Amino acid sequence: MTALHHPSDSTLMAFAARSLPPALELVAAAHLHLCEVCRRAGHVWNAFGGAYLESLPQPELSKEALSVALERLDSPAPVEAVPLMATSVLAGIDEKFRQSRWIGPSIRMASVIDDRTTDLRAYLLYAGAGRALPHHGHDGVEMTLVLCGRFSDNGVEYGPGDFQELDGTHAHSPVVSSDEACVCLIGSQGTPRLPGIAGWVVRQFM
Ligand SMILES: [Zn+2]
Numbered sequence: 001m002t003a004l005h006h007p008s009d010s011t012l013m014a015f016a017a018r019s020l021p022p023a024l025e026l027v028a029a030a031h032l033h034l035c036e037v038c039r040r041a042g043h044v045w046n047a048f049g050g051a052y053l054e055s056l057p058q059p060e061l062s063k064e065a066l067s068v069a070l071e072r073l074d075s076p077a078p079v080e081a082v083p084l085m086a087t088s089v090l091a092g093i094d095e096k097f098r099q100s101r102w103i104g105p106s107i108r109m110a111s112v113i114d115d116r117t118t119d120l121r122a123y124l125l126y127a128g129a130g131r132a133l134p135h136h137g138h139d140g141v142e143m144t145l146v147l148c149g150r151f152s153d154n155g156v157e158y159g160p161g162d163f164q165e166l167d168g169t170h171a172h173s174p175v176v177s178s179d180e181a182c183v184c185l186i187g188s189q190g191t192p193r194l195p196g197i198a199g200w201v202v203r204q205f206m
Pocket residue numbers: 003005006007031035036037038039
């Protein structure tokens with residue numbers, strides 16, 4: 001599985017610093033579990049971050065810090081770079097599907113993390129072949145990882161392993177473009193702003 005779309009540098013940096021909230025960290029971790037390119041990048045951020053901290057109080061990154069960072073890149077990526085929950089969620093997809101709830105024709109959702117204090121959630125979304133999600137916006141960030149199938153969004157194709165990162169200014173209507181169902185792991189803030197009955201159903205679920 002070779003992903004074409006990856007998390008932003010700021011997300012990878014935040015992941016390396018363990019500063020992402022759990023719902024978003026889970027989605028980023030699941031992508032890193034599937035993407036060697038980003039595991040390598042996360043390792044770079046870890047190495048440079050650690051070397052920089054060790055070099056303080058010097059204001060600039062020293063040559064010594066750089067060499068320490070490069071040495072670290074030759075060592076295996078730390079196991080803790082991918083929280084175990086990501087692998088257990090990916091391993092439990094079938095069970096989660098059995099727990100999922102219908103929210104529209106050929107569309108099902110299964111909650112994974114529901115953090116009411118931050119209004120951040122992680123959930124699995126299943127959409128049948130050819131299904132289009134109603135046009136909707138978000139109250140904050142939305143991170144989507146494709147686990148199987150494909151979807152098209154504003155002319156961009158996302159396939160297995162791909163990562164989509166949107167902010168609260170975005171509105172979209174993704175469409176499943178594969179012959180099979182598309183399953184995504186999504187981390188988002190707030191509930192998707194959907195009109196009409198679809199919005200009511202989603203609000204009941206979330
Ligand atoms: Zn990646």
